[in-house]
Amino acid sequence: MSADKKEPSFRESVDLMFNRAVALMDLSPGLEEKIRVCNATYTVRFGVRLRGQIQTFTGYRSVHSEHMEPVKGGIRYAMAVNQDEVEALAALMTFKCAVVEVPFGGSKGGLRIDPREWEEDELELITRRFAYELAKRDLIHPSQNVPAPDMGTGEREMAWMADQYRRMNTTDINSRACVTGKPVNAGGIQGRTEATGRGVQYALQEFFRHPEDMKNAGLEGSLDGKRIIVQGLGNVGYHGAKFLQEEDGCKIIGIIERDGALYDENGLNVEDVRNWIAKHDGVNGYPSGTYTKDGSKLLEQDCDILLPAALEGVINLSNADSIKARLIIEAANGPVTAGADAILREKGVVIIPDMYANAGGVTVSYFEWVKNLSHIRFGRMQRRQEENRHRLLLEELERISHDNSINWTLSPKFRDKYLKGAGELELVRSGLEDTMRTAYQEISGKWHEREDVTDLRTAAYLVAIDKVVSSYDTLGL
Numbered sequence: 001m002s003a004d005k006k007e008p009s010f011r012e013s014v015d016l017m018f019n020r021a022v023a024l025m026d027l028s029p030g031l032e033e034k035i036r037v038c039n040a041t042y043t044v045r046f047g048v049r050l051r052g053q054i055q056t057f058t059g060y061r062s063v064h065s066e067h068m069e070p071v072k073g074g075i076r077y078a079m080a081v082n083q084d085e086v087e088a089l090a091a092l093m094t095f096k097c098a099v100v101e102v103p104f105g106g107s108k109g110g111l112r113i114d115p116r117e118w119e120e121d122e123l124e125l126i127t128r129r130f131a132y133e134l135a136k137r138d139l140i141h142p143s144q145n146v147p148a149p150d151m152g153t154g155e156r157e158m159a160w161m162a163d164q165y166r167r168m169n170t171t172d173i174n175s176r177a178c179v180t181g182k183p184v185n186a187g188g189i190q191g192r193t194e195a196t197g198r199g200v201q202y203a204l205q206e207f208f209r210h211p212e213d214m215k216n217a218g219l220e221g222s223l224d225g226k227r228i229i230v231q232g233l234g235n236v237g238y239h240g241a242k243f244l245q246e247e248d249g250c251k252i253i254g255i256i257e258r259d260g261a262l263y264d265e266n267g268l269n270v271e272d273v274r275n276w277i278a279k280h281d282g283v284n285g286y287p288s289g290t291y292t293k294d295g296s297k298l299l300e301q302d303c304d305i306l307l308p309a310a311l312e313g314v315i316n317l318s319n320a321d322s323i324k325a326r327l328i329i330e331a332a333n334g335p336v337t338a339g340a341d342a343i344l345r346e347k348g349v350v351i352i353p354d355m356y357a358n359a360g361g362v363t364v365s366y367f368e369w370v371k372n373l374s375h376i377r378f379g380r381m382q383r384r385q386e387e388n389r390h391r392l393l394l395e396e397l398e399r400i401s402h403d404n405s406i407n408w409t410l411s412p413k414f415r416d417k418y419l420k421g422a423g424e425l426e427l428v429r430s431g432l433e434d435t436m437r438t439a440y441q442e443i444s445g446k447w448h449e450r451e452d453v454t455d456l457r458t459a460a461y462l463v464a465i466d467k468v469v470s471s472y473d474t475l476g477l
């Protein structure tokens with residue numbers, strides 16, 4: 001999608017949104033500047049001998065703020081990666097971590113590569129070399145800088161990076177905590193892969209517990225039956241849409257993918273579409289719904305909730321006016337440009353901002369990091385003890401009812417559920433739900449408590465910046 005000429009770059013967009021928020025705060029200009037700028041961006045160009053010649057790759061790791069360490073943020077593999085983008089994403093990581101009270105500073109990395117052009121063994125060589133370049137400068141390090149997956153990377157790449165770090169630091173007992181988003185059998189945590197999508201679901205559920213916020217978006221009722229258009233059925237879009245469809249009764253009426261879009265007023269089955277994409281490399285030919293080649297047009301289709309979960313800048317000056325959704329939840333980072341944001345605000349569209357909406361990923365990354373440092377799986381000590389106590393209670397109740405000849409039985413479903421102690425996945429989901437709910441309440445509270453705060457993004461920035469400022473205060477800066 002081509003943006004209008006007046007459109008600011010992604011980093012400028014983030015700066016504009018930041019400036020809008022700090023204008024409402026009473027910060028000294030020096031502190032304001034300190035929080036806004038990226039502390040450092042490291043660029044590396046390295047060669048790997050592949051396919052009979054040396055191939056040169058360009059990668060970045062940007063550190064936005066070290067008010068808390070380690071700094072945290074994903075590494076993306078995409079041809080569009082550049083310094084401006086990596087810096088914008090690193091800044092968003094600072095505010096994202098602050099808003100959900102994850103004790104990290106913000107960072108982000110990227111490698112300019114199209115991962116689909118390389119075989120798995122080639123990608124491994126490239127990833128290990130990139131990891132080596134970063135690790136030798138402490139840009140991968142359990143206590144300094146902890147990468148994670150992002151667009152174009154996943155568990156596999158994280159496992160290679162973690163192993164590369166371990167080979168370079170053979171005596172570091174905490175080496176596994178050098179990256180998150182690893183496979184569970186290599187030091188990962190249950191629920192990390194689904195985490196960002198799960199967080200999007202929890203964010204929407206919490207929004208729908210706030211009648212006043214719903215009213216601002218012109219929505220009523222519950223999530224059940226709400227019509228959603230999702231852009232991008234990658235890890236985040238797929239999990240978010242799937243959970244909203246299967247557990248909350250939402251109707252996914254549109255799915256926009258790289259090769260076009262599908263539309264079906266009666267709802268598309270997310271799982272089926274995902275399987276279709278995996279087999280056919282796109283949505284074209286999917287047996288139900290209508291296919292349109294120009295997928296981005298579907299962003300402008302009437303729906304209750306628009307869920308952009310792909311690239312940045314997809315809602316921009318060229319299409320903001322035509323958006324019909326009442327509520328946008330930014331599952332991707334930066335899908336709405338600063339210019340589009342102003343137009344949408346004017347139109348009364350409510351936007352649940354990226355720094356909060358997609359913070360589920362980094363939240364569960366935090367749990368994984370804690371797990372790696374504590375060297376024990378969550379729930380290992382308590383699970384059976386919890387189950388035994390519950391069983392004791394049920395047996396006592398059954399004894400009392402028997403002794404008093406009360407005809408009283410528990411439904412088998414309740415019994416099973418009640419007796420099951422929480423394992424790692426249940427604990428991760430509980431921690432994530434608590435995080436998403438608490439953060440939303442804080443942001444929404446700020447939106448309502450101040451008349452000059454007229455949107456959730458500004459409210460989220462205020463909450464985040466306040467937290468960064470108090471860290472700096474404690475540091476004595």
Ligand code: GLU
Binds near residue numbers: 074
């Ligand atoms: N890449 C994800 C994000 O943008 C996750 C970051 C992390 O887990 O550190 O939030």
